[in-house]
Amino acid sequence: MSDNSSAVNSVLDQLSAQGHKKVVFCNDPDTGLKAIIAIHDTTLGPAIGGTRMWNYDTEAEALEDVLRLSRSMTYKAAITGINLGGGKAVIIGDSRKGKSEAMMRSFGRFIKNLNGEFITAEDVGTTTRDMEYIRMETSHVTGVPESIGGAGDPSPFSAKGVYLGIKACVKEVFGTDMLAGKSVVVQGIGSVGEHLVELLRNENMQVYVSDINEDRLQQVAAKYKAKPISADKIFGIGADIYAPCALGATINDYTIDKLNFAIIAGSANNQLADEAKHGKMLHDKNILFAPDYLINAGGLISCYSELTGFGKKRTMQLTEHIYDATRSVIKMSKQENIPTIIAANRIAEQRIIDIKKIKSSF
Numbered sequence: 001m002s003d004n005s006s007a008v009n010s011v012l013d014q015l016s017a018q019g020h021k022k023v024v025f026c027n028d029p030d031t032g033l034k035a036i037i038a039i040h041d042t043t044l045g046p047a048i049g050g051t052r053m054w055n056y057d058t059e060a061e062a063l064e065d066v067l068r069l070s071r072s073m074t075y076k077a078a079i080t081g082i083n084l085g086g087g088k089a090v091i092i093g094d095s096r097k098g099k100s101e102a103m104m105r106s107f108g109r110f111i112k113n114l115n116g117e118f119i120t121a122e123d124v125g126t127t128t129r130d131m132e133y134i135r136m137e138t139s140h141v142t143g144v145p146e147s148i149g150g151a152g153d154p155s156p157f158s159a160k161g162v163y164l165g166i167k168a169c170v171k172e173v174f175g176t177d178m179l180a181g182k183s184v185v186v187q188g189i190g191s192v193g194e195h196l197v198e199l200l201r202n203e204n205m206q207v208y209v210s211d212i213n214e215d216r217l218q219q220v221a222a223k224y225k226a227k228p229i230s231a232d233k234i235f236g237i238g239a240d241i242y243a244p245c246a247l248g249a250t251i252n253d254y255t256i257d258k259l260n261f262a263i264i265a266g267s268a269n270n271q272l273a274d275e276a277k278h279g280k281m282l283h284d285k286n287i288l289f290a291p292d293y294l295i296n297a298g299g300l301i302s303c304y305s306e307l308t309g310f311g312k313k314r315t316m317q318l319t320e321h322i323y324d325a326t327r328s329v330i331k332m333s334k335q336e337n338i339p340t341i342i343a344a345n346r347i348a349e350q351r352i353i354d355i356k357k358i359k360s361s362f
């Protein structure tokens with residue numbers, strides 16, 4: 001028998017390192033499903049997190065991604081003031097070729113077996129249709145279409161939160177939250193990016209847009225009178241704000257010295273390749289970073305509303321808190337001379353500590 005103990009230890013070590021509660025590996029040869037569900041923390045409520053389908057090169061890469069993303073969900077829910085914990089799921093495979101109803105329903109059964117400890121939603125590589133398939137097997141799924149009782153597409157709420165986060169940062173840097181005349185580069189004009197461009201153009205901002213999908217780039221640029229720029233020009237442009245709305249880790253060892261912006265505020269999850277290192281470098285360079293998990297929480301709030309039965313009005317009210325929450329993070333960062341991401345983490349962690357206390361008191 002081969003000795004797998006070091007591999008097992010290394011997975012458990014990874015869980016311990018970031019404080020994860022549980023990881024479930026899902027394997028269904030009949031449908032080709034290979035997935036990992038990570039539950040980071042459930043102090044505040046059941047763990048919620050999207051299901052991402054991605055063609056990871058290795059299982060180790062998939063595990064690393066799901067652990068990182070599930071931890072962010074804990075912080076996002078905590079700082080937003082909602083009663084949910086953090087989780088995430090990844091399905092390993094090509095979402096354009098490898099998906100089927102049977103696979104999604106099989107995945108739904110794995111979620112069902114967690115008895116409500118994990119609730120999922122749409123993410124990169126999955127659609128509302130996939131959520132409908134999961135719903136056929138379990139009620140522990142949100143972001144299903146409005147036609148079957150869900151809250152529908154969360155991206156307008158995500159964009160609204162990012163817009164409010166930008167406003168809070170502009171207030172700090174320029175002394176007023178008027179956006180007119182300020183310049184912004186929006187990287188990635190998909191579901192969230194397009195809504196954001198609309199909100200920013202409505203305020204007469206000078207908006208540069210970039211997307212690897214050339215047709216979409218030209219279409220969105222023309223629709224909102226934004227300026228299209230190629231992906232490799234992003235860091236050459238000097239603008240007031242950089243709004244990463246594509247994939248994560250765009251602030252890394254290679255890009256950090258090229259950043260010519262006063263503010264970074266966008267929807268992409270995990271924008272800092274190394275949270276501690278790059279958060280500190282931005283702080284030292286006097287670039288104001290709006291913590292991604294805070295300002296992109298509108299989508300999570302929409303899912304929470306779906307679970308609790310709130311309507312769109314209440315969802316928007318909760319999303320509007322993102323402005324004040326961002327201001328609080330900036331205030332703490334200044335007072336304690338710490339990076340904004342560290343300030344946000346402390347506020348989120350404090351809420352979890354406080355709620356843990358009241359849970360043990362009765």
Ligand SMILES: NC(=O)c1ccc[n+]([C@@H]2O[C@H](COP(=O)([O-])OP(=O)(O)OC[C@H]3O[C@@H](n4cnc5c(N)ncnc54)[C@H](O)[C@@H]3O)[C@@H](O)[C@H]2O)c1
Pocket residue numbers: 124154155156158187188189190191192193210211212213216231245246247248267268269296297299300
């Ligand atoms: N949809 C939501 O409500 C929501 C909520 C929170 C966080 N987010 C995060 O925000 C980001 C955008 O989400 P979305 O739903 O708009 O995704 P999406 O898939 O609809 O859009 C992403 C866009 O980015 C483009 N893109 C990819 N790589 C690029 C690159 N290198 N340069 C420029 N463009 C690139 C894609 O072509 C696409 O148009 C993701 O990181 C997502 O995890 C989304």
